[in-house]
Amino acid sequence: MKTHPFTIIRAAGFKWLGLSTLSFLAACTGETVISSSEATSSMGMAPSSVASVPASSSLAAISSAAQASSSSATPVSEAFLRGQEVYDAQCAACHQDDGSGVSGVFPSVLVGDCKIAPDACRDVASLAGYVASAMPQPGKCTDLNGSSCATDVATYITQAFAPFVDETDSDGDGITGANDQCLNTPKEELSSINHLGCTNITATKSTVFAINAGGEAYTAQDGTLFIADDAKYYDGSLGASMGAPTHEVANTEDDTLYRKERWGKPLNYNIPLANGRYDVELHFAEVYFTEPGSRLMDIHIEGQKVLSGYDIFAKAGGKNVAKVETLKDISVTDNTLDIQFAGTTNNGSVVAIRVFGIINNDADNDGVIDSNEGKGCAGTAPNASVNAEGCSDAQRDLDGDGVLAPTDICPNTPASEVASVDAAGALAGCGMTAKNADADADGIADVIDNCPNTLTGTRVGATGCAGNFSLPSGAVASPQMRLTEMEYTNTVKKAFAVNTLPATTFLADNFGPFKIFTNNASDKTADFVTLVNSSHPLSASLAQQFAGQCNWNTNAKQCINQHLSNALAYLWREGSLSDADATAVAAVIQGAASRGASVEQALAAGIAFALIDDRAVYQMENGVNKTASGAQKLTAREFINRMSYLLINTAPDQALVNDHTDIVQDDNKIAAHADRLMSDAAYKETVWQFFAEWLGMPVITPESASIIPSPIQGDQCNSTAQCQTQFEGLAQSYDCKNSASNTSWCSCDGVRCDSLGGLSTEASMHEETRRMVEHIIDNDLPISELFTADYSFINSTLAEHYGVPAPVTDWARYDFPAGASRLGILTHANFLTANGKHGRDVNTIFRGKIVFERLFCEQMPPPPPAEQSVNLAGEIADRGTHPACKGCHQVVDPIGRMFDLYDDYGKKFDKANLFGGLYMDVDIADDYDSVVEFAQALPHSRAFNHCASRQLFRFAMGRDANESESASFLSIRDALENTGSIKASMRALVTSDAFKNVYAEAAPQACNVGE
The missing domain is CATH 1.10.760.10 (Cytochrome c-like domain)
Structure with a gap:
């Protein structure tokens, strides 16, 4: 040692x-x-x-x-x-x-x-x-x-x-x-470490390629396998040794390797290798000539002459004597090692080639292996201090201004301007000329301006950019939209005039493109077996109301026309039930009856047939009059179907059906019906789903309501009504004194029985955000209010969670006191919980990502493959500098740090080191110490409004807006920018040409279940 x-x-x-x-x-x-x-x-x-x-x-x-x-x-x-x-x-x-x-x-x-x-x-x-x-x-x-x-x-x-x-x-x-x-x-x-304080780095090398030129595969005494010569590695060959020579070869124990040669003029070997640095061994033996000077050659590796006038006989000391020449530190940059043996007297010749890969070499002895050296940092001067990338101060300060790379934004500052450079800041290392150069006059110096051609008067962020306002180009394809569970069940209920349906397992809703909205766009995962199975309890229940109204077994078609025609026409979004459709359903009913089914069972079979028809399950859109762009205008019936399902999650009502003629050509008629539908209570569900899914929150209320066994402020013994609740049957499940059907009272012990008083914390979170969204809808407030409201709608449970005084009345408007750090939906516990629950450090990633992707329409690439992934628990502090991570995390993590005040469930930490910012190419790029500060800036961002409009388009259409649809998209964005109103934006959307068109390659089809 x-x-x-x-x-x-x-x-x-x-x-x-x-x-x-x-x-x-x-x-x-x-x-x-x-x-x-x-x-x-x-x-x-x-x-x-x-x-x-x-x-x-x-x-x-x-x-x-x-x-x-x-x-x-x-x-x-x-x-x-x-x-x-x-x-x-x-x-x-x-x-x-x-x-x-x-x-x-x-x-x-x-x-x-x-x-x-x-x-x-x-x-x-x-x-x-x-x-x-x-x-x-x-x-x-x-x-x-x-x-x-x-x-x-x-x-x-x-x-x-x-x-x-x-x-x-x-x-x-x-x-x-x-x-x-x-x-x-x-x-x-x-x-x-060595005497320089650096790890003793010893270069090691291993064989990565070895070939027996002109010979068969051979394993050398040291265990190296030389593969048999192969024409795929060489060209220019004029021949190779023949037969099986057995002569002895001096200066080696591997005689076999040196008995055969390959020759040519010139002879080239082209060896596929990964880019990197290698040592190359060339093995020679003169097997033909008997005098020096008989064979001379120049040898080139990677285009560089490495041996000149090489004489094997003279170098080896005679005929049949082994000689090895080692050429060190050969750099391969094109994935091929090129070796040329150019004969100047007679042919070039070689008997074997061996290539070593160099591992952990440190050519300049600076303690950093060459493969880890930063750009321009190889060949560090002796005894110079280096950083982790092997770069000395001299190598990091090429212009001598005292500012080192990577801090130096202007690494080539002229000597005459060195005195004017800034030592730190956004323009560190830049002289006066660079600091004053601003070609687009946006206030951002060209050297740090990522968007150098900004239009005059445009607001830009710290990077000189206003945001990404481009739309994707290329061919447009409309997705085949399957009805969501809500749309399907609403349609069935309305078609058959029922308020409830039996419990069953419907087809699951799936995310469309971008993995944001569960609109079943281009859904190809539908399980036909699940669809059929779900139709059984539905059809059995629905058949009960019609079974006794007609003689279905013997007169099925007439019975259908009398009792089911309107229901089936509504279910299939047809103006009326065609004779062919009535015949098909009747055939199913009669077929079931002929096989011994009861009247009710046979009728249920016919209704099940209707429930799984493609027209019941999908939005069927074929369009007419295809244009050169591929667009086909929706028919009037297809258009009202699309608009109704978007706005109220069900098929068109009778008023829309009665007035649908020429509606596609009449924007005033479209707007009037859109406004009427947007006044329906069902419209609130649509907007709630849009906001909830856009911001990554659950759409459905958590099933965790509970009764709280403590008095609630405002209850009066034996007088306060308790059961005004959306949770059916909840009050009756609790044995409150003197409770009765719909008018349970507060008993004398002060216990409150209503569900809203007893929601769990997580259910209360959901209720707060939903009430805020409904407040925006009811008052037609701008979307910005959702992000900047200094008030909300909370109950006592949430007040305790937020650490603020309890409201006088649960769920009434509540103005947050100063210092509450609550401003808009980004500080709602519902949002913070939905994008939390990962621990403080990892929450930074998830909350930053949701803002980056959902509010500015950027896209984080997927994490590296498992074999390259970083252990977040072990290396989380390094993700901003780790090569595999920093590209995203240098942007996403500062966004996430703005939320550092809030724990997994949106409660405030006692302490938080608040710092962060929006460091991306948008118009409000800046430092933000808190999400409250960021939320106040958000409505002023055109980049945000642009993205919000794209998200609404994606939600409605199941795809992104295309460059060819710019006019339609801009009408939506302008409505949002000018009014801030979600209602105005929806109106602009449904009256746009993009909403009136379908891009279909072929008529949509499904299984023909009638056969």
């Missing part, structure tokens, strides 16, 4: 020690410590005397070894060992076993650990006083009554830790100041 004066070793049972105790360590570990002269002979350093010590673990051997060490060494005393034992038992839990504990834990001279107060650690007397008074059990370890406990511990600390704690020794490797060439050596590598 070789060592040197700067090695720090972790020995079994002992703390970090320096060379002063190497002899002691050797006795413990059973290794021999070589002399310092041996250790430093290759470093050009003056030798010092360190005795070799035989392996032993006895205290006598330890003492002997310590005395045998140099006079500069500090011997390990019994006080040291006693102190270590006490430290391990009482101190290490807080200060860690190497003294690197958390700072500020104790109000003492030690201030938490030796690395914070190194001078105190070196002062044995002060440290002993601290130990005696501030140990976990004060007064237990003192120097009183003949004990030396406190001094023993202080001695241990000063000898074990203090020598390696120095303000100029940032990595604790014992090399200080300018002598340390590697300032950030990882702790686990401290045992292998």
Whole structure:
């Protein structure tokens, strides 16, 4: 084992020690410590005397070894060992076993650990006083009554830790100041640093390719497999040795490898290799000529001549003598290693080629392997300090302005402007010329302007950009929209005039493109078996009301026309039931009856047939009059279906059906019906779903309502009505005194029975946000109100959760007091919980991501594959600099940090280090210390309004707006920007050409279940 004066070793049972105790360590570990002269002979350093010590673990051997060490060494005393034992038992839990504990834990001279107060650690007397008074059990370890406990511990600390704690020794490797060439050596590598404070890096190499030129596959004596020569690797060959020669070859034990050759003029080998650096071995033997000068060749590797006028016979010393030439540090940049043997006298020749991959090479000896060197940082000058990328200050400051890369935004500042550069800030390292250059006059210097051609007068952010306002181009394809569960059940209820349906498992709703909205756009996951199974209980229930109205078994078609025609026409969104459809359903009913089904069962079979028809399950849109762009105008019936399902989640009502003629051509008629539908209570459900899914919140109320057994302010004994609730039957499930059907009263014990008074915290969160959205709808307020309202609608449960006084009346408007840190939906517990529950640090990612993607329509790429992924728990602090992560996290994490005040469930932390910002190419890019500050800026962003309009389009259409639909899209965006109203935006959407068109390659089809 070789060592040197700067090695720090972790020995079994002992703390970090320096060379002063190497002899002691050797006795413990059973290794021999070589002399310092041996250790430093290759470093050009003056030798010092360190005795070799035989392996032993006895205290006598330890003492002997310590005395045998140099006079500069500090011997390990019994006080040291006693102190270590006490430290391990009482101190290490807080200060860690190497003294690197958390700072500020104790109000003492030690201030938490030796690395914070190194001078105190070196002062044995002060440290002993601290130990005696501030140990976990004060007064237990003192120097009183003949004990030396406190001094023993202080001695241990000063000898074990203090020598390696120095303000100029940032990595604790014992090399200080300018002598340390590697300032950030990882702790686990401290045992292998060199005299520069860098890890001893030894280049290693391994065979990555070996070929027996002109011969068969051969395994050399060292185990290397040389593959058989193969024409796919060479060109220009004029021939190769034939037969099976057996002559002896001198200067090798691998005679077989040198008996055959391949020759050519020129002969080229092209070897596929990954880009990188390699050593190349060329194996030669003159197998033909008998005199020097008979064969001469120039050898080129990667286009560079590496050997000139090469004479195998002369170099090897005769015929049939092996000769190997090694060409080092060959760089491959095109994934192919090119080797040329160009004969200048007779043919070029080679017998074998072997290629080594170089691993962990450090050509400039700066402690950073070449593969990790930063750009332009290879060949660092000797003894220069380098950073983690192997870059010296000189390499990081090419213009000599004193600002180092990557901080230097202008790395080529002229010498005449060096005096005018800023040392820090957005324009660090830039001279006056660069700072004043602003071609688009947007106030952002060109050198940091990511959008250099901004239109005059446009508001931009810190990057010079207003936002991404482009739309995707290319062909447009309308998705085949399957009805959502709500749309399907609403349609069935209305078709058959029923209020409830039996419990069954419907087809699950699935996300459309962008994984935001569950609109079943282009859904290809529908399970036909589930669809059929769900139709059984539905049809059985529906059949009951019609079974006794007609003789279905013998007169099915007539019965259908009399009793089911309107229901089926509505279900299939047809103007009337066709004769063919009536015949098909009648055939199913009669077929079931002929097989022994009862009247009710046969009728149920016919209704089930109707329920699973493609017209019942999908929005069937074929369009007419296809244009050159591929657009087809919706028919009037298709249009009213699309508009009705968007606005109220069901098929068109009779008023719309009666007035649908020419509606596609009449925007006034469209707007009038849209306004009428948007006054329907069902419209609130649509808007709620849009906002909830847009911001990643649950659409359905959590099933966690409960009764709270405590009086609620405002209840009056035997007089306050209790059962005004949307949760049917909830009050009756609780045995409240004197409870009765719909008028349960507050009993004399003050217990409240209504559900809204007893919602769980999570259900209350949901109720708050839903009420806020409905408030926006009812009052036609701008969307901005949703993000900037300093009020909300909460109950006592949420007030306690938020840490604010309880409301006078639950769910009435509540104005938050100053300092509540509640402003708009981004501070609602519902939003924070839906995008939380991951722990404080990881919440940063999820909350930042939802803003990045949902509010500005950017897209984070998927995380790296599992084999490349970063362990967030172990490396979370590094995700902003980790090469695989930083591209996203340098933007997303600062956004997420704006939410750092709130825990998993939206409660406020007692403390938060509030800092963050929006560092992306948008018009409100800036520093934001809190989400409250950010929310106030959000409505002023055109980038946000643009994205909100795109999200509404995606929600309605199941696809993104296309560049060819710019006019339609801009009408929607302008409505939002000019009014802020979701109602106005919806009106603009349904009157746009994009909403009136369908892009269909073929008529949509489904299984023909009638066969």
